[in-house]
Amino acid sequence: MEDREYDLAFFHRHGFHRRTCAGCGHAFWTLGEFDRCQEAPCRDYGLVGHPVFARPQSPREMRETFLSFFEGRGHTRLRRYPTIARWRNDVFFTQASIYDFQPWVTSGAIPPPANPLTISQPSLRFIDLEEVGRSGRHFTEFEMMAHHAFNRPDHEVYFKERTVELCHELLTSALGADPAAFTYKEEVWEGGGNLGPSLSVGAAGLEVATLVFMEYVRDGDALKPMPLTVVDTGYGLERFTWASQGTKTAYEAVFGREYDELRRTFAPREAAILIDHARAINFLLTDGVVPSNSKEGYFARLLLRRALRILQKTPEAPELLAILDRTGRELALDFPEVGAHRDDLRRVVEAEAEKFQEAIARARQTIRRQEDRVRATGGKVTSDDLLGWYDSLGVPPDLAVEELRAPPPIPEDFYAQVAARHENEAPASDYAETTEVLPEVPASVPPTEVLYYLDPYTVSFDAHVVFADGPFVVLDRTYFYPTGGGQVTDTGHLGDASVTDVERRGPHVFHRLDAPSTVHVGDRVRGRIDPVRRTQLMQHHTATHLLNGALREVLGPHVWQAGAYKAPEAARIDITHYRALSKEELHRVDRRVNEVVRADRPVKSYFESRSEAERRFGFTLYQGGAVPGKELRIVEVEGFDVEACGGTHCTHTSEVGAISVLDVERIQDGVVRLTFASGERALDLREEHDAILKEAARRLGVPVAKLPDGIDRLLAEVEEGRKRAKERRQEDLGATAERLAADPTATETVGGVVLVVASVDLDRNGLMELSRLLTKEPGRVAILAAERDGKGTLFVGSTAPGIAAQSVVDAAKAAFAGKGGGNPAAATAVGEPGAPLRAALHDARTAARRAADS
RNA sequence: GGGCUGGUAGAUCAGCUCGGAAGAUCGCCGGUUUUGCAAACCGGAGGCCUCGGGUUCAAAUCCCGACCAGUCCA
Secondary structure (H helix, E strand, C coil): HHHHHHHHHHHHHCEEEEEECCCCCCEECCCCCCCCCCCCCCCCCCCCCCCCCCCCCCCCHHHHHHHHHHHCCCCEEEECCCECCCCCCCCCCCCCHHHCCCCCCHCCCCCCCCCCCEEEEECCCCCCCHCCCCCCCCCCEEEEEEEEEEECCCCCCCHHHHHHHHHHHHHHHHCCHHHCCCEEEEEEEEECEEEEEEEEEEECCEEEEEEEEEEEECCCCCCEEEEEEEEEEEEHHHHHHHHHCCCCCHHHHHHHHHCCCCCHCCCHHHHHHHHHHHHHHHHHHHHCCCCCCCCHHHHHHHHHHHHHHHHHHHCCCCHHHHHHHHHHHHCCCHHHHHCCHHHEEEEEHHHHHHHHHHHHHHHHHHHHHHHHHHHHHCCCCCHHHHHHHHHHHHHCHHHHHCCCCCCCCCCCCCHHHHHHHHHCCCCCCCCCCCCCCCCCCCCCCCCCCCCCCCCCCCCCCEEEEEEEEEEEECCCCCCCCEECCEEEECCECCCEEEEEEEEECEEEEEEEECCCCCCCCCCCCHHHHHCCHHHHHHHHHHHHHHHHHHHHHHHCCCCCCCEEEECCCCEEEEEEECCCCHHHHHHHHHHHHHHHHHCCCEEEEEEEEEHHHHHHCCCCHCCCCCCCCCEEEEEEECCCCCEEECCCCCCEEEHHCCCCEEEEEEEECCCCEEEEHHHHHHHHHHHHHHHHHHHHHHHHHHHHHHHHHHHHHHHHHHHHHHHHHHHHHHHHHHHHHHHHCCCCCEEEECCCCEEEEEEECCCCHHHHHHHHCCCCCCCCEEEHHHHECCCEEEEEEECCCCCCCHHHHHHHHHHHHHHEEEEECCEECCCCCCHHHHHHHHHHHHHHHHHHHH
């Protein structure tokens, strides 16, 4: 990045000078007399006891100071976004305020909700988890205060000069800091293929803010200017609060009385971890994470288990729920949604605590057993075992050590070693976008007017072709619904050609025909949508919303849609929930959802400003993922369910027809999938299932109502038959054994050993069982031969101490080219097809006699 | 999304390295003993060794693949 990028008129106007930091080598701008930038490690922390700002402020006051400062300077104040970044597939959590606007707003695809804007965004970062409570300034949950501006070539809001001016005014006028206390360090920010200059604002050892100017796209080695430039700033609320108070650590300043209360029971580090985690958990659960073993759910589990472990180790510790409620109440003063649904939140936490106790109880047992085994063989438990147990059982090392009689030392770098174990794993990859490559559309082509939003019932319309390339046609207006929001595409006809797929990219809707199009730009064409398919898709989509509403009602507001798919044949919805659905719960959902269908409630679809919609309905609007933009399309089932959704919907619930849930499965920890059908399809399926039941009943010869009993009877009979066959076989074998024992040509006694030699017609298992019957007593040897499929099998069983079964078999192998082996008690060999089994039997008998004689 | 554990009797688990006749404990059933119960002792029933392929004369055991559960990491 060239120097001129940072050479701002603002700096010159106010008498800043540019220096190079003797510590890190970065250039910086300052009014002070520094030869180093004012950030650690280039300078020590100097704010303890010497606040940077004029007046101590609580987080609440500081947030308000910040937001109203920018509001007073032309910025629109936005409410926070969810901490779970459902609108992105590259990250789990909102880690900074700019995440709210990536990728669609920053790429220019969608206009920003306000411009310029200011926000204080609760953010989650797990990278410094181990530092929480240790460093005195790290948090997993923190608020990033920001002001953002999005500049288009035709509309420049503000960029570097104004940003730095605002920042400096905030620090010095609004917060009353000494103007000479700050350094603006020159850095380069890069991310997501974009980059630009940035200024890092330091004071008293602390980096208090970062001002990023996104203006380039990396194109190989060259830099291309971005069509949209973005002001991305970040001011840490917690750091600002700390800097205003100058307390020993940030935790005293930020957590205040809550921290003092916990300090009566816990060490500073533990108290800080508990509050920090409790805040993060409150946000996570409020925003719809259910603890689980993967994805975002894992982080909720991680925090909960870490907190539980601390409480477990402390005898007079309060309940986790009490701590969560205490922090939750505090947060609710600023974020009322965190205070809602506390009972449901408690149930989620209780279920999770229970799972942890179970896991630990299981693990304890395993650890004890494994130690016993290791010690029995003269070994000892090593720190490697501790690593293994943590990885596979989830046992924290300190807990494992409690359980062991001879514990190894816990390595200092335990968690680093855990990380090392996972180093070589394949990185998590974004699932590949399988969308077909659509042709480029010239900028002159006007955007498609999408009419399906306004009227889902029109299935025939006229439009003009504005673009055509190969099988793709773009119209000036269309009623065809393109694949999106989990709803598959409409099909139908454009003129005489079949439309097989419809996709939306940017402002254009592409109709894909089954053959290269013969239409030309300017042609007027008639579009006809397959009405049966469209109706079924509408029913399935509206049914999905109804089910979601019923599930939230029955199971609790922790239920969020975690995915959905609506095809004509069936639809499915994945929801977050902490255990499998019980029969009773499913029954209640089924009843409730069909009750809402029958009640014929109106389903309204309309556009509304984002802020108004959020104010009225809250974040649960974003069941299908949060959508940035000024306007949201709202689908509202009156008094029951409201979601931001772009799909085609029925206008009354009764149009959905019956809803049948076909299948419920737990697809992963914390996620339950319901597969269902509605409308005609539900009736078709019901008929099909009915026919299957009747046919099954007919074949069993019972009435449908007696089907389960009939199956039980059938199974019992099968079991009985199996048992009887087994018994008969035992009897037959027993009879054979008796016959052989009584047959002088088969049985002889040599040197005190009873030797039975016989050819029988049995399979391998039969030979074994017969041998077992013949050798129940000690001092017996059975030599049995059988032929199956032309191959001879020789089996020898022995309870005679001097006669090893496998040596008898070995002696006979040569005679029939046999392969096999065994142990002293039993041995088998199978010969080549057609090889003389009789000779082998003879050799075996000879060998056994000789062994018995000696 | 990836790694690691694990899946054997109703329950909890041995056995798996190194392939060769499926085990223990608890529970269950019956008996002895006891006024009765518990306990003790004796005896018994109970297994598609998760499923599907492969290797082998032979697989609970080795290899490959599914499925299920747990766990760690992103």
